[in-house]
Amino acid sequence: MARPDTFSKKILVLFPGALGDFICFLPALDALARDREVDLLARSEYADLVPPRIRTRSLERYEISRLFVAGADQEERLERFFGSYSSVYSWMGSGRRDFVSRLETLCERRLRIFPFRPEDSRVPVVDYFLSCLGVERPRELSPCIPVRAEASAWIEDYWRRSGLQGRKVLVLTPGSGASEKNWPRELFREVAEWWKREFTGESVIIFGPVEEERGQGGRHWEDMRVVGGLDLAKLAALIRRCDLYLGNDSGVTHLASALGVATVALFGPTDPLEWAPYGNRTTVITQNIECSPCSTQVMKNCPHRKCLTTLSAAHVMARVEKFLAKTQQNGALLDNRGCRD
Known part of the structure; x- marks a missing residue:
């Protein structure tokens, strides 16, 4: 299996939510991107809302759809793709045992996967996403949403x-x-x-x-x-x-x-x-x-x-x-x- 560069700080983030979910996720995404290069797989239009240092592409791609198919964790193409990241964070597929198992095989110990929604429905969604990273909510949340020329x-x-x-x-x-x-x-x-x-x-x-x-x-x-x-x-x-x-x-x-x-x-x-x-x-x-x-x-x-x-x-x-x-x-x-x- 392809292994990431020991000194690589490039991480992969999988996020399947709609616009409101994504805005609530932005503070957590900012925390992840603070000192690392981030590839975000989500809705491609979200590229308009994040700084250039976060490369945004569509979640609807071969390497993701194959995770729902038996034997995908043995494919060289998927091994190369997931092996190029030092860490993989996913808020997708936590309830699908087969999905999680294949992703764990491909990422080894570099995977952190979370439920898309908190168990306690009374927890603010923005707080939940931050808590997945062990980050407390700051007094002011002000994600950098760029102005496109x-x-x-x-x-x-x-x-x-x-x-x-x-x-x-x-x-x-x-x-x-x-x-x-x-x-x-x-x-x-x-x-x-x-x-x-x-x-x-x-x-x-x-x-x-x-x-x-x-x-x-x-x-x-x-x-x-x-x-x-x-x-x-x-x-x-x-x-x-x-x-x-x-x-x-x-x-x-x-x-x-x-x-x-x-x-x-x-x-x-x-x-x-x-x-x-x-x-x-x-x-x-x-x-x-x-x-x-x-x-x-x-x-x-x-x-x-x-x-x-x-x-x-x-x-x-x-x-x-x-x-x-x-x-x-x-x-x-x-x-x-x-x-x-």
Whole structure:
């Protein structure tokens, strides 16, 4: 079996999560990359969110898919691939005995494999990923999310074309990966109208691929600025430029918080203790009704969705005003236009 260079510090990281998971994983990834070269196998689009020293490629590749096939641990190609790393960290496949056995054979004692989710569902996900490495959560989590030159040029052009210079801009994301987590869209509209009245501000509505697949990208928003089809670099650039972000429990909301933007996250059926975004300019609004948080099965079959439908726009607007006043009073206007190392 091929063995890694004794002096090599190159490590391999396998991470299968969606965007929200990945943002929660970024502090742990930063810790791994502090003094080592890292190859990350995840969703290839995550390359837009990590520094150049972390080489990001797709998890969907031959060497990974073969780990689910008998005899793969005897293949010379896989021996060479995994043998080139001094350490391999995986948050993938821990529940598949065959997968783990083949990976252990290929990596020998260089493998550290972890469950994708903590056993205790009340542990914040970001804390769990850090704990896998024996790292305690620091007082401030500020992963370095780079500014891509192309995205920076794009957002300057978009701001100019849209007449947003000098305006207070609110970014809204009314969607998420699960429609059951979404605050009613008409209430998002009420907040946008209030923002225009109270702050002479402008709103930008962001829709992702899920909303576009459901045909919700343009409906009900004809008279507002709607942006869709953005790659993660442009999405990050757009959010960085806004004065306030408001969204559901979603990957984009986690991204806004990690970027250091003033972020208001609306939670209904999911647990803020586990999933609250970790940025220090973030506030979570939830009704805390008796049946929330709930399991995914209950969420999918809930007949009333009171945790979100009874959350009024007036309540959210009042909380936003208090949050903005507190943010300004504390002087917490961090530089949200670049890396926050």
